[in-house]
Amino acid sequence: MSQADTFRALHHHRAPEDPLVLPGPWDAVSARVFAEAGFPGLAVPSAGVAASLGYEDGQVPVDEMFAAVTRIVRAVDVPVSADVEDGYGLAPKELVERLLETGAVGCNLEDSEDGELKDPRAHAEWLAEVRAAAGDRLFVNARVDTFAYGAPDPEQTIERAALYVAAGADCVYPIGAPPEVLPLLRSGIQGPVNVGVFTEEGPSPAELGARGATRVTFGPGLQRRATRALREIAARLM
Incomplete structure (x- = not known):
């Protein structure tokens, strides 16, 4: 089984209170810290990478972003997915090729x-091209x-999600959706x-799973928490 197959399998047949974290x-x-802790996969946030490289979110040159993902993938044995924003203006085939060159599987x-x-229909067509280029x-x-x-x-979110799933998306990510809306989204999204x-506030991963989350990610949240901890250490040293 390839790492992509392994990663895909992690998203299925999960108990409601046991989302993929x-x-x-x-x-x-x-990356090594998280892998050594036992997490079965990692999800690289573009905003976290941007901060680590000294850029604002969304301002990382594409070559630097792919280089950063490559270093992360190389450091661990677990499957890695990468946030590549809106694709950086790359054609689907080139985007897929460059992602695969990093070793990322998602x-x-x-x-x-x-x-x-x-436009959701135009975006769905673009996603279908990405899927065609990537295969499995x-x-x-x-x-x-x-x-x-x-x-x-929520209804607009569900409509967009349906278009993207039909185009070949493996998973849908309604970013920013309030926890109380998750059961409704879950009922309408395949x-x-x-x-x-x-x-650090809000429901736990298990609670989010009970509300409908299949997987839980953290965006740049963990990087920002680590930065706050480092500031506290620096302040004590002073």
């Missing part, structure tokens, strides 16, 4: 650009940005659902 490493060291692809939602070599997590960018309508946890 994927920490988000931002460099090789953090990716996040968002349906917004510069804070604006994309990549696990595609289709991010739905309705709650993030001013259209917090296949795995990713839920993001960005702060």
Whole structure:
């Protein structure tokens, strides 16, 4: 079984209170820490990598982002998925080739650009091209940005999700959806659902699983927590 197959299998046949928990490493060291802790896979956040490289979120040059993902993949033996934002303007075939060159077996692809939602049907067609180029070599997590960018309508989210699943997405990620809306989204979305946890507050992964999350990721939240801890250490040293 390939690592992509292994990663895909992790998303299925899970008990409701046992979602797949994927920490988000931002460099090789953090990746090793999470892998050594026993997590079965990792989900690299673009914002966390951006911070580690000294950039604002969304401003990392594409070559630097893929190089960072390559270093993370090389550091661990578990499967790694990478947030590659909206694909950096690359054609689907080139995007897939470059992702596979890093060793990643999955990716996040968002349906917004510069804070604006994309046309969902056009985006679904683009996702279908990504799927055709990737075959079963990549696990595609289709991010739905309705709650993030001013259209917090569960029905619209479900409609977009249906288009993306039909286009070949393996998982749907309604980023920013409030926990109380998850049961409704779960009832209307086919296949795995990713839920993001960005702060230390709110429901636990198990509680999110009970509400409908198949997998839980953390975006840049863990990197930001580590940065706060480092600031506290620096302050004590002073």
